[in-house]
Amino acid sequence: MKKSLVCIKRINIVLIIVAFFTSCYQPKEGCLDINAKNFDVAADESCCDEESCCCEYPDLKLNVNFPLFRDTNLVFDMSTPYSLDNKHYFSVDSIAFFLSDIYLINEKGERFSVSDSVLVLHANDTSFIKDDIALIRRNQFEYSIGKFQYIEQFVGMECKLGLLDEANFIHQDTLSTSHPLANKSEKMYQGLEKGFNFFRMVFHRDTLLTSPSLIVINDNMMDLSFSFKNPLNFDRGDDVFVNISIYLLNLFETVDFGIDSDALIGEKIKQNLEKSIVTD
Helix, strand or coil: CHHHHHHHHHHHHHHHHHHHHHHHCCCCEEECCCCCCCECCCCCEECCCCCCCCCCCCEEEEEEECECCCCCCCECCCCCCEECCCCCEEEEEEEEEEEEEEEEEECCCCEECCCCEEEEECCCCEEEEECCCEEEECCCCEEEEEECCCCCCEEEEEEEECCCHHHHCCCHHHCCCCCHHHCCCCCCECCCCCCECCEEEEEEECCCCCCCEEEEECCCCEEEEEEEEEEECCCCCCCEEEEEEECHHHHCCCCCCCCCCHHHHHHHHHHHHHHHEEEC
16 A cells, blocks of 8 residues: 555656646747758747748849850950951940749759749739849849749759839839839830830940940840759758859851941840850
8 A cells, every 4th residue: 555655656746747847848939941041950839920930041043144255264344345257346335134034943844933022013003023033234243033942953944034014014113222123224114114125235336436326125025944064953051053154245146247237236136145145
């Protein structure tokens, strides 16, 4: 009987101790998404709900450089005279174009994009659109596209040169001044009805300080598709970088600055765009 009482007392003591520590234990809240930068292996409860989330995700970024042409380390220098035939020279004052609707492609052909969105004002309403737009310019080399939540081995990228209608026909002044669509220095925006220039270049013929020529493309988007030389690998939680080269001299292949009109030069540049933009 005494042994039974002792056992019961011991059990009661154990239960009291367990109850004490259980009542003192506070579950830890944190990010439970293993693809996030701040994934917390020690967390018990998710910090995310319908209104907010503490998880921080890597960025999808584009690294852009401007070599003269393929297989060279020489960089295209704005306002420097160049020649394709050693007779007629030209120089480029500025170049800018939009890349948007950007997807990375895995080995199965599945497409993955960023999760960001931005509120825009159209003629009669507002809406959220996918915010994966980059305004590529000669004086900028790194572009953050948005938050990227996927861990895959990617073999290629697809995007559009230009803008979808939902991003093209908007009120520019309602956006944050840091947004690519809010840029005014490159003179891409033509107004609510006309939208944006998708591609804009200012250049001079020969070395004379004559009136510059203007090439714009604002009618049709161009689908671009790239295959990476090597699969794109990155560690969990790291930003994802895609390297892009734009061979500016290749844009002017077949152009004859001696006789071609500005309109014809614009058509030739448009035809050369796809093969002049490549991923490394």
